[in-house]
Amino acid sequence: xxxxxxxxxxxxxxxxxxxxxxxxxxxxxxxxxxxxxxxxxxxxxxxxxxxxxxxxxxxxxxxxxxxxxxxxxxxxxxxxxxxxxxxxxxxxxxxxxxxxxxxxxxxxxxxxxxxxxxxxxxxxxxxxxxxxxxxxxxxxxxxxxxxxxxxxxxxxxxxxxxxx
Numbered sequence: 001x002x003x004x005x006x007x008x009x010x011x012x013x014x015x016x017x018x019x020x021x022x023x024x025x026x027x028x029x030x031x032x033x034x035x036x037x038x039x040x041x042x043x044x045x046x047x048x049x050x051x052x053x054x055x056x057x058x059x060x061x062x063x064x065x066x067x068x069x070x071x072x073x074x075x076x077x078x079x080x081x082x083x084x085x086x087x088x089x090x091x092x093x094x095x096x097x098x099x100x101x102x103x104x105x106x107x108x109x110x111x112x113x114x115x116x117x118x119x120x121x122x123x124x125x126x127x128x129x130x131x132x133x134x135x136x137x138x139x140x141x142x143x144x145x146x147x148x149x150x151x152x153x154x155x156x157x158x159x160x161x162x163x164x
Contacts, residue, residue: 024054051077072099094128
């Protein structure tokens, strides 16, 4: 759920039109609202209904994708696994994770808890656009214990801190 109308969103940096964003979100209402808000601000937006669809969209697009905006919990391929798959193919992709249900990720992860407002979304998108390196966060990240089915093992490149 998103709490601010599109018209309340501050205009992002003038380079928005040069940024390609892939939105992977299984809630059609949230996905289309994000797609509309990003397009209105001049971003090039690709969208997918889940992780499987996102991988197909990325493959078919062929060109650069600067930012992955993904729900963490999706059917078939969750956002964490999607992140790993796309990062392997596109090592410079930045990532912003969205979720209403998972625990907070480790420090440095670009994460937005649902419901959110569009101003907060654009703030994270602008932060992601300004990060150097790969994966959408400054230090390499840790994950997976909170998430069944992510990679099936603990890893060093995902955003959720290992929890016991």
